[in-house]
Amino acid sequence: MTAKISPELPERLVAAALAALERGEDVGLRALARDTGVSAMAPYRHFRDKDALLAAVAMRGFADLRDQLLAANAAPDPREALVAQGQAYLAFARARPALFRLMFAGHDGGPPPIEDNAYGVMVRRVRELAPVSLEAATLACWSAVHGMATLALDGGLSPDGSSVEHAALKMIVAGISAAKRS
Amino acid sequence: MTAKISPELPERLVAAALAALERGEDVGLRALARDTGVSAMAPYRHFRDKDALLAAVAMRGFADLRDQLLAANAAPDPREALVAQGQAYLAFARARPALFRLMFAGHDGGPPPIEDNAYGVMVRRVRELAPVSLEAATLACWSAVHGMATLALDGGLSPDGSSVEHAALKMIVAGISAAKRS
C-alpha cells in the first residue's frame, strides 16, 4: 500500500503549505501531510524539521516577491521606479499576508530576509539616486517600505489609504535623493 | 490546599511571561502557570485564552516602548528628537526582541500596534516638521523606524551598523521636512 506516485513530495508539501497559508489556516506538519495524502512522518524524509519546511516555503515567497518587484521596475526614472517598487511590495504583503509574515518570522536556519535579487532589484535603483551614501540610502528605503507593509498587516493602516502611502513613499525617495554625503 | 496568596494572579502571569520572553524561551500557558506556581487552568479565570494573555503582555510592552520614546524626546530640535526616537525604538527592539515581535504579531483581539501615546510622542514632533502633510510624514517616519527594527531582528542588519542607521534616519527626517504639500 505504498503510494510512490506523483512528482516529488517536497514540492507538493511546499505547495500545500502555500495553499494553507492562502486559505488563512495555520500550517502544521501533520495537517500538511494529510493534505498531501501522506503519512505524518513522511515530510521528515525531506526536511529536518518543521522550521526547515517553513524556510523552503519562505524562499518560494521571496522568489515571488522579487518577481513582483521586477515587474514594477519598468519606469526609467529611478524615483518613479522606487515608488512603484514600494507599492508592489505593499501589494504583495496585503495580498498574501500569512506568507509575508512567515517570510520575516525569523525561522533560524533560513536565508536572511533580504533575499536573493529582491534586494538587488531595489539597490540598483537606489544607486542611481544616492551613489555616495548607498548603504544608508538602501537601508532607509527598504526599512520604510518593509515597515509600511508590516504596519499595514497589523491593522495600523487603513486598507484604502493608498494616496497617503504614495505620498509617504515619495517623501522617502526625496530624502534619499537629497543625500550628498554621509 | 488552595493557595489564594499574593497579589493578583494576572499581574504575576504577565510578569512571568515577560520574564520567559526575556529568557528567550517561548511562552505557553502551561509553562507560564507552572512558573507562577499555579495550576494549568488557573489563567483561564482571568484571560479568555492564550491570545488574551499575550495581548496583555503586548500592552505592557507598548507602555514600556512609549516610555523609552519619551525619554529620548528631550532635544529641542524636532529633527534631532526624531532621530533620537528612532534610535530608541531600535534599541528597544534589539534589547527585547521576543517581546517586540510579540507586540507586532497581530494577535487578533489586541490593540492596534500603534498604541496609546507611543504614536503620539512621535506625531507631535513630526507635526513641527511637516504640518501640512502630517499623515504621510507620520506614516513615512514610523514605517521607516519600524521597518529598520524588524530588519534588525531578522538578521538583515549588522548589529554594529549604528552609523549607517543614523545616516538612514537622518535621510528620512530630511525627506519629511522637505515636504511642502501632498
Next chain:
DNA sequence: CACTGTATGATTACGCTGTAAACATCATGG
C-alpha cells in the same frame, strides 16, 4: 537473472500543548 543497499514512506509511541467540564474552597453580604 538474483542480490543487496539505499531511498522513501508507514506505524507506533511519547511528551507537550491549549482548552472544555466538573468540582472544591474561600470571602462576602443578605
Next chain:
DNA sequence: CCATGATGTTTACAGCGTAATCATACAGTG
C-alpha cells in the same frame, strides 16, 4: 448563618512535533 460568586484544582481530550522502528520498492552489481 447560609447562599452566592469569584477563584483555583483536577481530570480529560484532541492535536501537535518528532524519535524509533519497520516495510517496501528501486538501482546497481555480480
